[in-house]
Amino acid sequence: MAESFVFGVADSLLGKLASYAYEEASRAYGVYKDLQAFKDTLLIVRGLLLDAEDKKNQQHAVREWLRQIQSICSDAEDVLDGFELQDKRKQVVEASGSTSMKVRHFFSSSNPLTFRFKMVQQIKDIRDRLDKVASNGTKFGLTTINVNPGLPVQRRQMTYPDVDASSVIGRESDREEIIKLLMQPHPQGDGVGDKRLCVIPIVGIGGLGKTTLAKLVFNDKKVDQLFQLKMWVCVSNDFDIKQIIINIINSISDSMLASASAPTLNFSQHQENINNLDMVQLVSRLRSKLSGQKFLLVLDDIWNDDRAKWIELKDLIKVGTVGSKIMVTTRSKSIASMMGTIPSYVLHGLSMDNSLSLFVKSAFEEGEEENFPNLVEIAKEIVKKCLGVPLAVKTLGSSLYSKFDLTKWEFVRDSEIWNLEQKQDDILPALKLSYDQMPSYLRHCFAYFSLFPKGFSFGMNSMVKIWIALGLVESRNGSENLENIAREYIDEFHSRSFLLDFKDEGQLFVYKVHDLVHDLALYVAKDECVLVQSHTRNIPNQVRHVSIVEKDSLDLDLILKSKQVRTILFPIRGMGLDSASLLDTWVSRYKFLRLLDLSDSSMDTIPDSIAKLEHLRTLDLSNNSKIKRLPHSICKLQNLQVLLLSGCTELETLPKGLGQLVSLRKLSITTKQSVLSQNEFASLKYLQSLDFYRCDNLKFLFDEAHQPTFLETLIVDSCGSLESLPLYCFPKLQTLFLKDCKKLDLSLNNENPIQKLKMKHLYLREFPGHLTLPRWIVGAADTLETLEINDFPNLKMLPECLTTMTHLKRLFVRFCPQLLTLPNDIKRLTALEGLRIFNCPELCQKCQPQIGEYWPMIAHIKHIFIGKQK
Structure with missing residues (x-):
């Protein structure tokens, strides 16, 4: 992924160096000329990057050159980060009015003279490295390609995520054939004399539309009449029988409530709390719900080839009445053969006509193609390469949406990327072309999807917090909400068919990434991002972003060698860190961390040394149920933008000095406090999002004299003692989420006339x-x-x-x-x-x-x- 990371980092660095604030700071510290020289060289290098991308597959030396540039740019980003940190420390010292703090600051490494000497040396070292490596670019025959990375991305109208039969092209006959199979009796049984259960496999390569077809069938009215009960379970890589049973039971609950399409905020509101039941209890619950029912169970995305596991699961659910059916989707013909009780339904690619129809629908507005017959002719050649795979057709079509330049279409048609070696039946080149068509800011963000396992359901903040922490989202005017900009990025990925199952409820949204798109993210991320699992043995030395998805992988022998790690993530709920000694090691070793996710961990203390992570942007301690106090040293993290303490149910008090976190934009709190420090919150001038969850003793929040005036999002969830919430304290509030606050009078402020609100x-x-x-809802009627x-x-x-x-x-x-x-x-x-x-x-x-x-x-x-x- 070197080229995309370098290009994005280079753009980011050049943007910072061109800003008025950096120019003033560099003059103040006497490093202006050094930074300008670095900037000039970086501009030259940036022009060579796209040519290097084209040639890296033919020349190993060019790949190594890109890797070196990447390393220098990332190091430069760390150095420039020091300017911002120095300025923020100065703000805190001046705001404190404390003589002792000013004295400590003078004798610390933050002293202006000490800082200047250190900065000059660091910039000189990086400039020398860049000059040396950049000179090698011409030796490889690289030429400058001028680009405008800030070109606006054409948007298209967002499509609704639920399956709409009229919007699916070329699968009508497939749907009818599957429904016929569901309607037929099953005289053959399952091969061992049981005639109650028929298993129908749908098999085909990735991206072919197996899940879409299964959804078309599942939602068909004729199927509703066939079965008393319908259940949908996505299995994906891990064939964990206990988890599958839990998901089946929850799907039964969803089916009965007819509310499966409604996402909730970080939890499933109406599903049974069965995660703590043992296997015997779960099996009993499952059998009682299925017994005597004629049911349809869809097991989507099966990768398990262990026949014993499949037989064990099937034996547990063979309690329905005659005519019950299981429908499975899988890429593997051997798995389909193992599971099926009838011959597999092999899903084929779309016809050329259907592929072309889908491509045209993705690339043009309705009827627009009639004005561009030359592009339609090229489209016919492009779809031939897609092998009838709908995802490939849609992503390529979407990449050319509203682009009428003939050369762009010819590039997609003629690109040599199609000749890259791949696994059998892969369609990665088609997706890679769509990736190449994205603007640099989206390409830079895209690779981080690889930090999550396949089939992961992304909540509204899962990816956004990573992008923001790594500086990939920048305000265009200096005051825009970064989360809103990141949401625009999400919408862009969705419009390009990179996301699916997108459920939009305003500021609350969830989505998934298609398996093929995940494969592409792994391809472009290469050694920059690593997903650590139990079988992980070797972590590349140059890795910078680490995601830990299995607890068995937390072996001390796996300590990362690279000291440049910027991200440590625990994306799976309930799977956090339980080793305080390992945390101490991370804090002392990885001083350039931008994001440290310790959610769902089981430690009772956080070390004072956390203050050494002076580059840290996001610290996620949510759902740490043992932590009673936090070190006050956390408040020395002047670069910290996001602090998440939600679900820390034993936390007695917030750390003293919270107001020193001058960069804080998002704060999520669970605390036993009954009163908050009003002055501390009033000092958080850039706080935009505030979340109170299970603050059982909190009776009121703020008064008019002490409120975070820039607050745009306020979430108050399960705060049983809260009595008042003065909305007039938040003049910029756009999002308000209130849930289960038993003593809260929703009338809040019933003054006349009713105050105008800006709420969206x-x-x-x-x-x-x-x-x-x-009544105050009237005040928001206009917005x-x-x-x-x-x-x-x-x-x-x-x-x-x-x-x-x-x-x-x-x-x-x-x-x-x-x-x-x-x-x-x-x-x-x-x-x-x-x-x-x-x-x-x-x-x-x-x-x-x-x-x-x-x-x-x-x-x-x-x-x-x-x-x-x-």
Whole structure:
């Protein structure tokens, strides 16, 4: 991945060096000329990078040259980071007014004279290294290619993530054939005399659309009539029988609630709490739910080739009535043969005509292709190389969306990337071309998808926090919310067909990365990013980003040799660090860490030495249930932007000196405190997101004199003692999430006239005592884009101001059984794109497609989900 990382880092460095702030700082510390010389050389190198990318596969020396440039650029980034840190330390000292702090600062390494001497030496060393390596570029015959990395990316209208039969091309006959198999009796049984269970495998190469076909079948109305119960379980790499049983039971619960498509915030709201049951209890629960039922179970994405494991699972679920079916999807014909009780349904590629139709749909707006017959002719040649694989067709088509330059189309058609050696039946070159078509800022971000296992379900912050911590997301005007910019990146990846199962609920969203796209991320990441598993033995010396996905892998012998590690991540929930000594080693060794994720760990202390990680941007300590106190030295991390303490249920108090974290933008808190330090929070001038979770003793938050005035997102979840929440304290608030605060009076501030709010996203959950919604919602009528009303069992009427919300895009109403009506003039909500209503029995009945009395009022809405009533 050297070329993409270097290109991105080079752009980032050049942007910083060109800024007024860096110019002033470099003059102040006497290093202006040195930095300008470094900048001039970097500009030359940047022009050679794309040519080096084209030639690296033919010349080993060019690959090594790229690796060296990458290392120098990353080191330079660390040095330049020192400017920002020095400035922030100066801010803290001046703001404190403390003489003793000023004295300590004078005699520390942060003293301006000491800092200047150190900086001059570091910049000179890096400049000399870059000059030496850059001179080798011409020896390899590299030429300068001028590019504009900041070119805007053409956007297309986002597609709804749920499967829409009308939007799937070329799979109608496949769907009907699978449904026929589901309707047929099963006289052959499973080979051992059991006629109750039929297993239908769908097999084909990755990206062929096996899961899409299974979803088309699963959601077909004819299938609803065939089975009493339908369950969907994604298995992926790890064929863990206990986890599969848990997922089946949860899928049964989802099916009964008809709410499987509704994501929640970091937890599944209505699934059974069964994770702590032992195997005997789980099997008993599973059998009781399946016994006597005619069911359809989909096991999606099977990689297990252990027949004994499969037979064990099948024996546990053979309790349904005659006619029950299992449908499995897999890439492997041998696995399909092992699992199937009938011949596999082999899924083939799309026809040329269907492939071309899908390509045209991805590359042009409807009807636009008629204006470009020359491009359509090239498209016919491109789709031949896609081998009928829908994902390859869509990603290539999307990469050319709204690009009408003939040379760009010819590049895709003629590129030698298709000739790269690959595993049999892979389609990686098609995806690699789509990757190459992305702007540099997206390419730089893309590789980090490789830090998560295949099939991982990304929540709204999983990837965003990595990009921001590594400096890959930059504000265009100096004041933009970085999370919002990162969300735009996510939307870009989605628009290019790199993401799937995208569920959008405003600021709350989840998605997955297709397996082939994950393969591509691994390909471009190479040795820069490593996913550490139990079988991992050798970690490359140049690795900078490490993700640990199995606890067995935490062997002290696996201590990373590279001291340049920037990311340590535990992405799997419940799998954190349980070795304090290993943490001590990491803190002392990896001083350039930008992101340290210790979520779900089981340590009771964090070392004082944490303050040595002066480059740290994100520290995630969430769900550490043993930590009672944090070292006050954490507050010396002036570069820290994100501090996550949510779920630290034993944390007695926040660290003293929190106000010294002058860069803090996001803070998530669980604490036993009843009172917060108002002055500390008032000092956090850049705080944009604040999250309170299970702060059981907290009665109030802030007053008008002590509030974080830049706050844009406020989440208050399960704070049982909270009585008041003065919204007037947050003039810039855009997102408000309130859940299960039993003593909180939602009327909050009922002053007249009602204050105007700038809120865009409002989520209200679990307020059983409220008969109406708060009047202050009127104040947000002009700006609200997302409104969720969830679990208001006594709510009988939606607010009158609802139909004045002309910007409302999403309306979600859930678990409001006494809500009987919609406003008669709901048609006035012309911006409304998504409506979801379930567990509101009478209202759902009135909103049923075609037959409900309210259907004519809502039929114009693009995406509608009405929960079926049992």
